[in-house]
Amino acid sequence: MGLIAMGRVTERRRTIRIRDGVVTSRPDTLVAEEPLEIRLNGKPLAITMRTPGDDFALAAGFLVSEGVLHAGSQVRSIVYCAGAKEDGTNTYNVVDVALADGVPVPDITLERNVYTTSSCGLCGKASLDAVRTSAHFPIADTPPVRVEPALLAGLPDRLRAAQRVFDRTGGLHAAALFSPEGELLDIREDVGRHNAVDKLVGRALTDDRLPLSRSILLVSGRASFELAQKAVMAGIPVLAAVSAPSSLAVDLAAETGLTLVGFLRGNNMNVYAGDERIALRTGV
Numbered sequence: 001m002g003l004i005a006m007g008r009v010t011e012r013r014r015t016i017r018i019r020d021g022v023v024t025s026r027p028d029t030l031v032a033e034e035p036l037e038i039r040l041n042g043k044p045l046a047i048t049m050r051t052p053g054d055d056f057a058l059a060a061g062f063l064v065s066e067g068v069l070h071a072g073s074q075v076r077s078i079v080y081c082a083g084a085k086e087d088g089t090n091t092y093n094v095v096d097v098a099l100a101d102g103v104p105v106p107d108i109t110l111e112r113n114v115y116t117t118s119s120c121g122l123c124g125k126a127s128l129d130a131v132r133t134s135a136h137f138p139i140a141d142t143p144p145v146r147v148e149p150a151l152l153a154g155l156p157d158r159l160r161a162a163q164r165v166f167d168r169t170g171g172l173h174a175a176a177l178f179s180p181e182g183e184l185l186d187i188r189e190d191v192g193r194h195n196a197v198d199k200l201v202g203r204a205l206t207d208d209r210l211p212l213s214r215s216i217l218l219v220s221g222r223a224s225f226e227l228a229q230k231a232v233m234a235g236i237p238v239l240a241a242v243s244a245p246s247s248l249a250v251d252l253a254a255e256t257g258l259t260l261v262g263f264l265r266g267n268n269m270n271v272y273a274g275d276e277r278i279a280l281r282t283g284v
Contacts, residue, residue: 031172033191038062039081039096041105051172051190052092054199055080058190059095061202064210065230067134068099068106072206076100131252137211137235140257145214145237147259148279151182153267155218156242162187163220175200177236178216185215193219194226201234211235218242223262228252238277240264245272 015028031051038046038059050058056078063069076098080090099105155178162184163174173193177185177200188199197219204210216238217231223241225248231239232252239253240261250272253260259274271278 031191034091035093037094039094040068041098042096048192048195050192050195054188054203055092055095057188057199057202057206058195059097059198059202060205061198061200061230061234063097064201064205065198065226065233066106067136067233069103069205070136070210072208072210074100074103075206131229131232131256135232135256137213137233138256139213139232139235139237142211142213142235142237145180145277146279147180147216147238147277149269150267151180152216152240152261152264152269152278154182155216155240156220156264158184159187159218159220163189174220176218177204177212178218180214180216193221194224194230197227197230201230204234213237216240218264222246223249223260225249225252228258228260232256232258238274240269 011030011032012027015026017024017026033049034052036048036050036052036055036058037044038048040063046062048058048062059078060069060075069075078095078097080092081094081096155176159174159176162176163172172189172191173196174187174189175193175196176187179185186200186203188196188203190196190199197217200217201210201212204212211234213235215236217236218240219227220242222243223239223245225246227241228239228245228249229252237257238259238261242264243262245253245260245262250260252258253273257274259277260272261269261278262272263270
């Protein structure tokens with residue numbers, strides 16, 4: 001099952017620039033944002049606003065976070081389907097995931113269908129119980145991982161240096177997987193940070209690398225409940241963010257054993273849960 005990147009990641013638009021009172025006209029490079037409809041066995045499941053590219057991985061990762069998938073063998077196919085423009089060309093904005101024979105299909109109802117945005121991910125997500133009962137890779141059962149604070153402190157700069165599209169647009173979030181030794185394993189960019197994480201997880205699913213039990217997930221913004229949920233569902237033991245976590249993200253981390261680090265800036269950071277994985281050398 002190949003992963004195909006369709007659509008343009010960036011677009012050009014004319015803009016008026018004002019710099020120190022001087023007005024000029026020039027084209028500007030913007031990050032592309034388009035809707036992606038995710039279907040499951042032909043039935044609409046969700047619509048997300050995303051940056052085109054790695055759409056098959058995004059769909060697969062989304063289904064991991066929803067508890068539908070946990071192994072690549074559960075997927076029969078992922079294809080682009082109906083979504084043609086008036087001139088007959090395909091928009092590549094509709095993806096259908098067909099499950100392998102014997103894989104349970106969740107009950108898809110109008111109430112179950114979800115709409116996600118590029119900023120907030122899944123809105124109105126159910127309680128912590130939903131994640132606790134559907135997680136296929138309990139973090140508490142993963143091999144022990146110890147991370148040096150100095151290693152964590154260096155990851156944001158490495159993430160920023162690897163953001164190729166951000167350099168051209170300034171408008172993309174990024175998510176990256178690092179090993180406990182600091183090796184960059186994978187990085188994805190998207191207008192939505194939750195989409196970037198789904199693309200990482202989806203690639204891991206199709207490459208048979210789940211659970212990601214020896215990985216650090218670093219995100220370029222805040223750590224929301226949705227991102228903590230995605231880490232837990234992929235079996236990732238450490239989630240670090242350059243900005244603040246939400247209270248519900250901290251609650252979920254504490255409930256599931258996830259190590260949650262926020263405000264990772266320079267040599268400073270806050271550890272909100274799972275501090276046993278951080279190699280602290282002083283008492284707290």
